[in-house]
Amino acid sequence: MSLTYTRNEKWHGNEGGPWMDGVEVTFIPEPAQWEAQFRAGNIHEGVGSPANVPIVAAEMEASQIVKFPPPGYGGTVSLSWLPDMPFHDERVRRAMSMSMDRNAVVDIYNNPADFEAVGIELTGYWYNPVSPAYGQFWLDPRGSDFGAAAAYMQHNVEEATKLLDAAGYNSGNQLEFDVIEHPRRAPIENRGEVLQAMWAEAGMKVNVTPADYTSEWQEYLSGGRGYVEWKTGRPAVLLKPNSADSDVLFWLTRFFSQAGSSVGGDEFPELDTMIFDARAIADFDARVAAVHDIQRYIVDQMVAVPYDAETESTEIYNVGVHGPERWVPWMGLENYGAASSTLAKHYWLDAALHG
Structure with a gap:
């Protein structure tokens, strides 16, 4: 046709x-x-x-x-902010991030070795969750300029296990939660299963659960902002793609401010202030610096866990x-x-x- x-x-x-x-x-x-x-x-x-x-x-x-x-989106593991959810503890959020092997994610989804065999060299990038497609506005979480929070993006299962233990989760009290995948992307990517295996290495029990796009995904995503109970009654996280936008601060407004879908719910009002203050900055270098500070804050607080790593x-x-x-x-x-x-x-x- x-x-x-x-x-x-x-x-x-x-x-x-x-x-x-x-x-x-x-x-x-x-x-x-x-x-x-x-x-x-x-x-x-x-x-x-x-x-x-x-x-x-x-x-x-x-x-x-x-x-x-690289693509301009920046996927996040968006968390539930209902009362008594384990994700209120920043140690849990950081442990989830440190359990992820982002270099392995690059290899799984981009196959750089196969391209190198035909003369095409690809570079792996870690989203923080801001995409490297935004040029100077992106701050590499592996670089020295990122600061102490960069440690929470590194693959460190041993430290992740210690953080979970300090938060009260261990072999006797296992952290269990559901992963909700995007219904249209799940059959292609199987990203939930990849993260499930990585989190299991740190002792987490993760259930990948299907979702109907209209009645479940949209309600949990658009209407919930982290405050809607998932159908199983268990704690749940959402694999949220966060599509690209024309400007990095518009993107941050759409997905990280209370004026948008706010993956952080109402839990991080200071992030709102940082985003809207940065939007008022006209000087290019100062605007870049402000966006870099926002990225450091998002990773330090692990407002949402970045899961994208791409070439x-x-x-x-x-x-x-x-x-x-x-x-x-x-x-x-x-x-x-x-x-x-x-x-x-x-x-x-x-x-x-x-x-």
């Missing part, structure tokens, strides 16, 4: 009509068929499964891998695709923009690829 758009000679945008002869948008729901069509030269971008990109690149001479900045994004194209080689706009600038929608008029195909 496809949609074909043809050149409109009467288009008012520039003299002589649009630059493109036309656009054909193809709908291919099955990744295997997508890859088959790419290999056959019928489509010129993507193979459906990111894991197959280096495989196809190694086998198909007329292909090229391109890479662009640069990658895609595969036919070598007959030409243009400015700005394949996907920086995710800090456009939420869901892509070359196909934003920059398509600047690209063209070799004559051999014309159908």
Whole structure:
């Protein structure tokens, strides 16, 4: 199935009509068929499964891998703030973070070794949860500038176990909670199962529970802000994707302030003050410094536990695709923009690829 758009000679945008002869948008729901069509030269971008990109690149001479900045979202393990929940204890929140092996997350979801085998070097980034796509506004939690709170992002199961024990959770009183995955992302990522295994190493008992998108996910996410009881009656955490925004402070407002969905509920009023004070700063360097301080605070208090760790994004194209080689706009600038929608008029195909 496809949609074909043809050149409109009467288009008012520039003299002589649009630059493109036309656009054909193809709908291919099955990744295997997508890859088959790419290999056959019928489509010129993507193979459906990111894991197959280096495989196809190694086998198909007329292909090229391109890479662009990491995704602009910043997923968090968002916590329940109902009374008597274990997550009110910062030692529990920090232990959850320190149980995570973020380098392993990079390897699991991005396969950098497979890309290196075909000549593409990828860098692993830790979200804090601010994305490295925001450039200078992102503060690397592995860098010396992050300060003492950086320790809570390091993989340290021994220290995580000590923190849990100090909070009263051990083999005789195991910390148990449910993980609620995004219903549309869970079948693809299985991220809940990955975190479940990591948390188990520190002695936590974690149940990955399904959620209906409309009746459960949206109610718990949008209406709850951490104050809605989960259906099992157990403590629960939400794997919240936190999609990208046009500006890092708008993103922080959407997801971390009480004016937005506030993954921290009403528990961190000082964070609200920091975000809105930073939005009023016009000087670029001072604004960057203020955003860095916000990131240090979020990690120190572990307002929500960052779970994303990514490399640069990658895609595969036919070598007959030409243009400015700005394949996907920086995710800090456009939420869901892509070359196909934003920059398509600047690209063209070799004559051999014309159908």
